[in-house]
Every structure is written in C-alpha cells, then in structure tokens.
Amino acid sequence: MPRMQSQRAVARRAAPPERRWPEYVRLVPGALNAGLAALAVSVLGLGVTAGLSSTSSAQTTDNISQSAIVTTVVPGVDQPSEFERDSSTISRSNFRAALTDTGKAVDLDVTALSEPADSAQVDLHAYDARTALLARESKATTKLQQKLVKAKKKADAVKKALGTPTLPVKSYTLVARFGDVGAWARYHTGLDFSAPIGTAIHAPTAGVVEHAGSGGEAGGWAGSYVVLKHADGTQTLYAHMSSISVQDGQKVTGGKLLGHVGQSGRAFGPHLHFEVYPRGAEPGDVYTAVDPEPWLHKLGLKLR
The missing domain is CATH 2.70.70.10 (Glucose Permease (Domain IIA))
Structure with missing residues (x-):
C-alpha cells in the first residue's frame, strides 16, 4: 500500500500544473487572480489590486483572450465592473490655501474665484471715466484761459487809458x-x-x-x-x-x-x-x- 501511494504522489507531482486545479478553475485561468483583485479592492484598496493585476496579466494574457471573463470567482465576492466616481468630487477643497512655487500657502479670494472680474470691461470703464474727467478738466481750463485773456485785455485797456504814471517834472x-x-x-x-x-x-x-x-x-x-x-x-x-x-x-x-x-x-x-x-x-x-x-x-x- 505505501508503495502504491508513493507512486500516486509521484504521478501527481509530475502532472502539469493546470491538471491540479478543479475543472471550473482550469476553464478560467485568470479568474482566480481577478477575484483576488476584487477582494484586494474591498480590503486594501487600489494599490494592491494594481499589483496583483499587473503580476497576473503577463501569465494569463493568452488564456484570457480565449476564455470569457466571469464576474464571480468566489461565492459571496463580487467583482466591480469599474470604479465609480462622483463627478462632483474634487481632489481638495476650493477654499484651501494654494501653494506657491516656494511651498508657502497663499490665501485665495473666494469671491474672486467664484465671480471672476472681466478685466477688459473694467479697463474700459476706467478709460471712459478718465477720458470724461480729462474732458471736463480741459473744458474748465479753456474757460479759465478765456477769462484770463479777457482780464488781461481789460487790464491792458485800463493801462492804456491811464497811460504811464509819471512825476509832473522828470528833472527837478x-x-x-x-x-x-x-x-x-x-x-x-x-x-x-x-x-x-x-x-x-x-x-x-x-x-x-x-x-x-x-x-x-x-x-x-x-x-x-x-x-x-x-x-x-x-x-x-x-x-x-x-x-x-x-x-x-x-x-x-x-x-x-x-x-x-x-x-x-x-x-x-x-x-x-x-x-x-x-x-x-x-x-x-x-x-x-x-x-x-x-x-x-x-x-x-x-x-x-
């Protein structure tokens, strides 16, 4: 009897690896690795899954191309079809301070981020206001110049009418x-x-x-x-x-x-x-x- 068991053990060890697994596993050589990946997602996260998937991909490429992928490899464990992400999820809060090239945080103006100003429109308004101010100043300057000219003409007329003040006798x-x-x-x-x-x-x-x-x-x-x-x-x-x-x-x-x-x-x-x-x-x-x-x-x- 021991001799017969030993021969069976030898035969078992000599058999190709694929003959050692149950039939449903041999039909899908990559299924085990896929199941392990799903289990890793639920327990350890994406990093472990990536490692397992990359390790098994080289070994099972040929078999996967010939066999159908199953979504259940172990009773009670589901393989996710894809990673679902909330489109509204953001990597970090919009209200956190931004980092500059030097690594220092810089406070952001929340109002400015939510309601960006139209710089071109602001510049246009400033230009129009400045132009209007210059026009008013120019008009006021022109009026003042006109008044000064009139005053000078009047002073010149008075001076001409009065003549040059002179002592009655110049040499005396x-x-x-x-x-x-x-x-x-x-x-x-x-x-x-x-x-x-x-x-x-x-x-x-x-x-x-x-x-x-x-x-x-x-x-x-x-x-x-x-x-x-x-x-x-x-x-x-x-x-x-x-x-x-x-x-x-x-x-x-x-x-x-x-x-x-x-x-x-x-x-x-x-x-x-x-x-x-x-x-x-x-x-x-x-x-x-x-x-x-x-x-x-x-x-x-x-x-x-």
Missing part, C-alpha cells in the same frame, strides 16, 4: 514841500519843482482838462495854469507855466505833455507849483488843498 529840484513856511508863504499848499524855463510838464495819470489858461479861481496868483480832473474825483493844479499844450475838455493819459515850466503869476523863480484837491474842493482855494505826496505814492511815484 524839490525846493518846497506841503506845509512849509517861508518869506514867500505863510503856509505852503503844494510841492515846488524847481527847473529851467521850458522844462516839460507831464500829467501824472489820466484825466480830463478842466481849465487851461489864466483867470479862474487861481488866476490871481497861479499865472498860466492847468487843472486836471481824475477818475476818482481828485483834481490837480499846475501853476506858473510858460506855455500850455492842452485845452479845456481834452482827455489826457499819464505822461501826456501839459505845457512847460515858467515863472508866470506870483513866483520867485522858474518852477512848477503842484497842488492836489480832494473831491468836492475848488481848485485855487489853496486852504482846501491836501498833501500831494500820498496821492503820488498811490500811483507808485516817489519823490527823490
């Missing part, structure tokens, strides 16, 4: 001031510019000739004289002239020639006696005259 020696007292006067009522006969006398600023000649209120002492009335109502008197170059009612500007220095009237040598009368005063009524210097200073004129 001041021999008496307002308020001085001397043998020739108890109270001096103006400024005396001593100059040679024939020296030009000019209008300090614009005005209208109220008197040109002798006689009148100041005729008894002023000799030949001129009276100018200015825009603010002030009147100026130029006495002791040797000649007169203007006439009554004539408009003059600053620097206009009125006549020449003389010694007419009550004078002790050639000079110009210059007086200033405020609004309402009568030229020639010497004690209503005021100091001429402040009036000249308002014109920017100073005595030397």
